[in-house]
Structures are given as structure tokens and as C-alpha cells.
Amino acid sequence: MKIERTIQVAVAENCALGESPVWDDQQRCLHFVDILSNKIYTYWPDDETSQVTQLDEMVGAIVPTKNLGFLAALPSGIYRLNLPGGTPQILVQPEPGNLENRFNDGKADSSGRLWIATMAQSEQQGLGNMYVVYPDLTFKMVLEKTTISNGLDWSEDDKYFYHVESDDAQIRRFDYEKLQGGILGKTTVVEFPDEEGVPDGMTIDSEGMLWVAHFGGGCVTRRDPSNGEILEKIELPVKQVTSCVFGGEDLNDLYITTASKGLSDSELAYQPQAGYTFVIKNLPFTGRPANKFG
Template identity: 45%
Template sequence: MLEIASACSCFLGEGPVWDTRNQVICWIDVLKGKIYELEPETKYLKTITVNQPVGSIVVCEDGSFLGAFQNGFGFVDRNTGLVDFFSDPEAHLPLNRFNDGKCDPAGRFWAGTMSMTERPSAGSVYMLDSDLSVSRKIEGTTISNGMAWSPDRRKFYFIDSPTAKVVAYNYELSSGSLSGREPVITFRDSDGFPDGMTIDGEGMLWIAHWNGWQVSRWNPVTGEKLFSIPLPVANVSSCTFGGSDLQDLYITTARKDLSAAEIKEQPLAGSLFVWKNCGYTGMPAFEYKK
């Protein structure tokens, strides 16, 4: 069922996104400042080095990357790795960096920040609009992670990992405004911490378990855990659907926080995994609209 898509041994593999136009799976090694593109059929792996921590990337309508970095937002040249920075909403907080992020259904880029020392409540979630204006949407987060929008585009799901919860906000498509925060999923201590997240066409959430050895599928309406997929590594960081029919589940993992002994026991830690033809269909990744 589960295969190794790429054994590149990321220190902190994260942020997978399926590039529909180019039919490649893209992901990042956050602290090493690398972006990867893998062509699944040929196994050709391209590495783009951006020379600073990269929290998340999205694909733009023109095919370029837009990233959220330690030093703010920037467009990435996919051939050279050069980053054109244009906005840093937390320039006054040099110990913060951007973490997870995604585009919403209107083509705006949402990304959260966190303290590099993981100081509680030091982060925020920002929305970058098509005119490059930035607004703060959520305050007081610690490790901003998974994001997803419901298929009817009325709910925004969000994970602040140390809370061990997924919360749902009422989401207004035209403005991006949020209201009515409500916890919908709670992790047990034995589950590890909720990290990255994606959503399928049925509106079910797929959540990566940091220090939890699995990806799980949940019903956000009932809070029920439907099933889980065990992995041979502890730190499972994120997941997304890819492939021509969006039925391949790609899963990123990490070596961060593992001792030398644990890495020896988990030689595949940091690999990109895939569950091909998983029987569920994902939602296409929204692109950034300039």
C-alpha cells in the first residue's frame, strides 16, 4: 500500500503541494531551505536551494512559486532559486519565521508564523491578497500548521499543533473573514501532535501525526477518527493528494527531534511516501492569483 516516492532524507520535510500544470509533487525541507519537485513517472527529482528557512510554498497562476520564508513573502524563480522578497509582516520579530501555508479558494495565500524557539503564543496567521497587501487573521498561535477549506467553502480548518486540536472557523469567501472559532477534533496524548493537513472531496480531513507514526482520516462534523495509515517513522509532518486523478496520497516526514539511535531505528525518516490509488479523491490545490 505505502511506497517510498523519494528517499531524500529531509531534516524537516513539509508542505507538499501537487502542481497540476506540471504534474509534479513539490515539497520542502524547511530548515535546509530547499524546495523539491518530483516527476512521479520518471522519478526525476529537481532541487531548488533558496538559502534560508522556507515555511511553505504555493504555485502561482503563472507557474512560479510563492513562498513564506524566515524573512517574509517572496516569489521564487523555479529555475534559479532566486527569491524576490516583497513583504515581511514580522520584520520587527527577528526570532520568528513563517511555517505552514496554503492558498484559499479565492487564490489568496494564508501562512502562519512561529517562534524559532517555539515560544508560546508568539505567532500569527496572515493572509496575502492578490494586490500583495497583508492582513492578520489569527493571533497568538504557537506552531501554526495544517490548513484546509471545506468543499462548500464555508469553513476554514486550522491546526495550532501544541493545542492538539483542529478548530473550524466560519469562512467568508469574498473577503476571507473568519468568525465563530469551534474545536472539532481533539488528539489524545498517544496520537502525538496534529501537524499538516489536507481535505478530500467528501470533506473529510487527513492529518499527519508528529511523533505519532501515522496519517489519519477524520470527520470534522462528528469529530470521529475514521481510520489511520501507519508509517515506519515517528515524525509525520504533512500530506496532500496528487496524481492525474488526485487519488495518490503523498506524505512528508522528518528527522528533526530524533536521536541518533532513533534515526538508526527509523532509516526512512525524512522520506516522501505515497499511497497510490488510495480510493479517495483529493481537492485540487488552489493557486495564487496575482
Template identity: 40%
Template structure:
């Protein structure tokens, strides 16, 4: 076992405070990702090199695409519709309106077009302060896991029979049996126990061989794991310590985009990590991933704000 690929490139040399949530949109050939603490949705078109930074008045933990082309964001104000072109927004649901220290973190859509995203205490890091939620098509919100401390990576296997989930402080990737029809999760078990020496598990992606790619906060890398055996089978070292998430993209979905952060790094650390917070890409990996699912709303929201 060694380096899977050591050919990282700087995709966009813009240093995010807390870069996260990369998501690829094939038909527009673009990557979006967020700077959580700055409330920015970054938009990048690799063919033309065009980059846009879209500012919003809330912290944005994750974004997904809706079937009508809009974006749904998981934020510190709940689930929010966003129109990137007009900058109009509308809150869909805010299940933690009574918890002002909490914010949403990572999230993804399942095969049925429901948005799963979890929360955390974004101010004091209080353990067990968050939950994992599922936003359904009609705007209703269900609690799926309670409590969680720092809700992070999510993935489903190829036939949508298994859901994988990371609550970062646990240092585990937990597997559940998944019922696609109703979104049920049962039979929780530890698929991967990540050693302390590897760093803390953050965002996650799954490839077409069913292997899980986890960003390792404090570990300076993305690692590939076999969830059937719990074994690490490769890694991609990066020139930054705070690696936050990864997603497959590109024409053949075999480019791996990796986000990072510079938050809480002191002057010496920043001097030693000039690329901290940048978006990285490892192009033309030996394996590809999946196109992300879109949120499927039953009716179009009136995005009038």
C-alpha cells in the first residue's frame, strides 16, 4: 500500500477559510464548493478557467442541485433555496431555529432525491449537540440520527442498500442497512475504525468499486478504504494538513476534487502551507465515481427573497 496518485494540482488558487462540500454538475461541466464560515458558494468551470465567488448572508455547510436547476443549501438558518443567478433565497425549513449556536455541516442527496444533512455546534463544539436530518420532497424534515457531535461524510453504495456515515469525533465510518423507498436506516455497525495517527475523518466519496475515499482533517491526505474489511488500501498525500472533503468530477468522473481549510492555522503554519484552503484536483484517477443525485421537489418553491 502506498500513494495512489501523487499528482495533485491546484485547481483554484483561492484560499477558503473552511472549504467544503465539493459537488460536480456534469451537464454544465462545473464544480461548486462552499466556504462555510464566509458564506460563499464557489463556482468553477475547468474548461474555461472561469471562477466565481457568490456571497450569501449565512454560513453554508453543504449544497445540492435541485431538479429545476436551483440549489438547496444546508446552512446556519436551516435548509434554504438559492438561485445563484439572482442571489434570491428562501428558507425551506429550519429544524434547529431554537439552537442559535448550531449550523448545518456536510450533506448529500439520496437516490430518491431527498437531502440528508447533519448539524453541529459551530460555536463551542459541544459534543452531542447535533443531529442528522433528511429533508423530504415536500419540505418536511425527519431526524435520522440523534445525537451527533460533528456530522460529516455521507455515501451510499452502488445498489443503495447501504448508507455510510461519519460523525467525526468517533473516528468511524458507520454502515447502516438502507431502505431507499422510505429512507429508513437500521442495523448500525462500524465499517471502518480510523486510527488516531491518520487524522479525523471528514467528507467522503464512494467510487464504482464500492471503496470509500475520506478526507482526513489533521492528517494531510485523502485515504481510500475498503468498507468490507475496514482496511486502508491507499492514500493521496497533500501539502496541507486540514483536508476537508472530496468528490469525483470531470468528463469521465475520474478526477478527484479535494477541498481544504486554513481556519485556526497560526502564522507559522500558514507560512509552511501556502496552499491551505485551496481547491485541489487529482486528474484521471484509475477509478471513477458517481454523478450526485439531485433534490426532487414536488412543487417549485417561490424564491422571492
């Protein structure tokens, strides 16, 4: 089913690589990053204003914490900062000395642990890893030799962990071990054919369905994780769709980040809103509040 809804521009900035959207239920705003421009954007929908926090390094992901701050994943480590406008303070670096890698997507689980993956800045295969960082800042590796680790989330009952590997265009499901924070087994639940683009960021709605951004495919789809079936499809006016999250007072507004990196002048002329952040309001679906680290 194709959703006939009005797609609105939330933030009219041509982000090189918009990513990691997070709805902030305390400040009633959206935060997201432009990885390649070292920026974190904060957008308040009530008055349609935004503010930029400029960092000195690429920021792969941001994750809210229980003390109202945020974690920011930079190549040199995991930092804490307040948004907007805060100064990063280093907490931990799971891959010390490896500045060839950077962090990519990350989220907190329901127990307050950070799940975060690295990838080679060159995007070379098999050089990334996924880590779990505990609130006491100890950490362990849970996946190794990943390439472009992207969307991750958990089922409502914490039975399953879902993970996107963009390099081979698959979404995989793992059995989730909540007590210690581990994953077991591996089942491919969706394989993306070339014409659909590459799966990127992902979120899960209150019914347990996956919402997946199609990088190169120009859309977001809602999928049943039990069989991979496409239940809904939202087409965007740009091709490189990177991630999505539910926000708003009732968590039924879908915010979608996109990218402009790598596009030629002719491609940018065809899709001048590449890199913009969009919103579709008042969907008949709701998301879940973001888990917080700590």
C-alpha cells in the first residue's frame, strides 16, 4: 500500500549525510546529525526553528542519556554533551588507536546500554565491529567484521534484535539476550533487490513493524519482520534516504533524513532537496520513545 500523505520539509539544509534522527521528548524537538559536516541539528517543530551544534570531528550517531544529555559517537571515541550547543567530554573509546574507522549507527537498549558499530571510513569490507557499552563504561564486542552497520532496534518484548548490514543489503534478526546484552543466532528477514536501493537507518513502530530507509531507492517502507512483506511505502522527492524516527507529541509524525553526498550537478538539479530532513505528520501509526543510556 502506498501512503498518500503530505510530505513536508522540516529542515531545508542540503546535508551531505543526514543520519541518526532522535526525538527528544524533554525539549519537544528533533536532533539529527550530518556526519560528513561534523554537525548536529536541533529542530523545534512548534516554531519551525533550528540550531546547529558544530563539532571538530564527524559524528556518526547521537543517543539520549538518562541525565538529559546525549552521547555523540566521534571517530576518537564516545563523548557526552548537552544539546544544542554543548561541549563534548570523552567517556570511552572501544577501538583506541584505530582512526581509520569511524562510528556509524547506534542506539540504547531498554536496559540503558549503548549499541554502536564502527566502519572503515573507506567503506572497505569487513573492517567494522559492533560493541555494547555498559553504563559503567565497560564494553564488549558483539559482532565482528561488519562493513556498513546501519539500522538497529529491538522488538517490543525484547525477544529479538534487528540489524541492517547495508553492504549486502540485508536485515537480520538475532535472538536477544537481555540480561547481559548479547545476541545469538542469525536469520535474514529481508533481502533488498538492486531496484529497491540499499537498506539504511531503521525504526520499529508500536505494532512491531520495521520502518526502513532505502538509500538510493527514494522511499521508506514499513515491513513485517516475520516475512519481509512491504505493508506501506512512502516515496520521497530525493533518492538517498538515510533514516527515520517517529516524533511529535503522540509519536505519530515520521521524520526522515536524507543525503546529498556523491550526487552530480545534474542529479542535484533533478533533486534539489537532497539532504533535506522531511516529516509526514499524523500517520495512523505510532513509534516508541527512545531508549536512554545510563
